Amino acid sequence: MKKNIIITGGAGFIGSHVVRRLVNNYPEYHIINVDSLTYAGNLENLKDIEGKSNYEFLKADITDIIAMNTLFESRNIHSVIHLAAESHVDRSITNPLDFVQTNVFGTVILLNAFKAFGDVDNGRFYHVSTDEVYGALGDDGKFLETTPYSPNSPYSASKASSDHFVRAYHETYQLPIVISNCSNNYGSHQFPEKLIPLMIHNIKNNKPLPVYGKGENVRDWLWVNDHASAIDAVFHKGRNGETYNIGGNNEWRNIDLIKKLCEILDIKLNRENGTSEKLITYVNDRKGHDFRYAIDATKIESELGWSPSVNFADGFEKTIDWYLENDEWLNNVTSGNYQSYYKDMYEVR
Numbered sequence: 001m002k003k004n005i006i007i008t009g010g011a012g013f014i015g016s017h018v019v020r021r022l023v024n025n026y027p028e029y030h031i032i033n034v035d036s037l038t039y040a041g042n043l044e045n046l047k048d049i050e051g052k053s054n055y056e057f058l059k060a061d062i063t064d065i066i067a068m069n070t071l072f073e074s075r076n077i078h079s080v081i082h083l084a085a086e087s088h089v090d091r092s093i094t095n096p097l098d099f100v101q102t103n104v105f106g107t108v109i110l111l112n113a114f115k116a117f118g119d120v121d122n123g124r125f126y127h128v129s130t131d132e133v134y135g136a137l138g139d140d141g142k143f144l145e146t147t148p149y150s151p152n153s154p155y156s157a158s159k160a161s162s163d164h165f166v167r168a169y170h171e172t173y174q175l176p177i178v179i180s181n182c183s184n185n186y187g188s189h190q191f192p193e194k195l196i197p198l199m200i201h202n203i204k205n206n207k208p209l210p211v212y213g214k215g216e217n218v219r220d221w222l223w224v225n226d227h228a229s230a231i232d233a234v235f236h237k238g239r240n241g242e243t244y245n246i247g248g249n250n251e252w253r254n255i256d257l258i259k260k261l262c263e264i265l266d267i268k269l270n271r272e273n274g275t276s277e278k279l280i281t282y283v284n285d286r287k288g289h290d291f292r293y294a295i296d297a298t299k300i301e302s303e304l305g306w307s308p309s310v311n312f313a314d315g316f317e318k319t320i321d322w323y324l325e326n327d328e329w330l331n332n333v334t335s336g337n338y339q340s341y342y343k344d345m346y347e348v349r
Ligand code: NAD
Pocket: 008, 009, 010, 011, 012, 013, 014, 015, 034, 035, 036, 037, 038, 039, 040, 041, 042, 060, 061, 062, 063, 082, 083, 084, 085, 086, 087, 088, 102, 106, 128, 129, 130, 131, 159, 181, 182, 183, 184, 185, 186, 191
């Protein structure tokens, strides 16, 4: 009998990489990808594994109590890897309630369903979370697993809240759980509302590159496939009830990252050096913009033997090439609703 593993949000950016990895590497699992296909979910991301016998897609909303309870009751669910979420900070500033609904309410619905019907003796509930729950750093220091939570955006507040519920279900009901908090991911299949694919798309189309504030905010970037390998390690080897921080040890000021992107794309698009940089446009800062994120990943490295597999230069180049080679994917996701999102977010900024 294969073990039934639910991955929520498997049609999104990180989720699709996690689904692909588990379907390909663990034939003893039957992976059920539960995703409601919001604007961020895209089955094109999983075309290559669509027909695999140990993979199934279920279009369902994690906030639908009846659908979730029916799924867990009928399918003998061994474990859950929970990634489904509203994930974009700027959208959370406009619509905080959507984030409460999916990230908090949805997580508690899944916890209840797993507690009532899941294999709580042998399986586990894994919540995939973000380093943004720890708040903002100044020039020095890094987030540790013991850093107190101090979320600043509605997005990070909703993720912090869901982390707390997951922990509370462990303490209160002894639910087997594990949590990881990861830094910013980059890679293929990321929706172009996030910094890197948005900038690549705009450079390609000679559109302004909207840099928030002075561009001095710092993020720690990790290749999405390395996040997927970390999730694999935490899911299989992480200790029950524990939290693991995941990061790339790869800090960039936004403006430096954007200039690097311009430099590489000038070469790849046969433009004169300095052409794309001219598109940089400073715009009003994001409200409550966290200054710096940085992760101390010693715990996952020493306990679980995980470390990133690629250096940033290689991962970045692979990522840029993917967006250049997948015009159709980028065009599909930037038509329709993206146009009005972009207009609302950037036109009068
Ligand atoms: P994403 O926005 O690309 O994908 C989210 C997925 O969840 C989409 O497929 C969407 O359709 C699905 N979804 C949303 N609401 C749903 C609902 N109510 N029911 C079912 N499915 C629903 O997000 P991502 O960047 O891949 O992030 C995945 C997870 O990793 C999130 O929990 C996020 O908080 C976390 N995370 C992201 C990053 C990052 O850099 N992107 C870093 C650390 C942690």
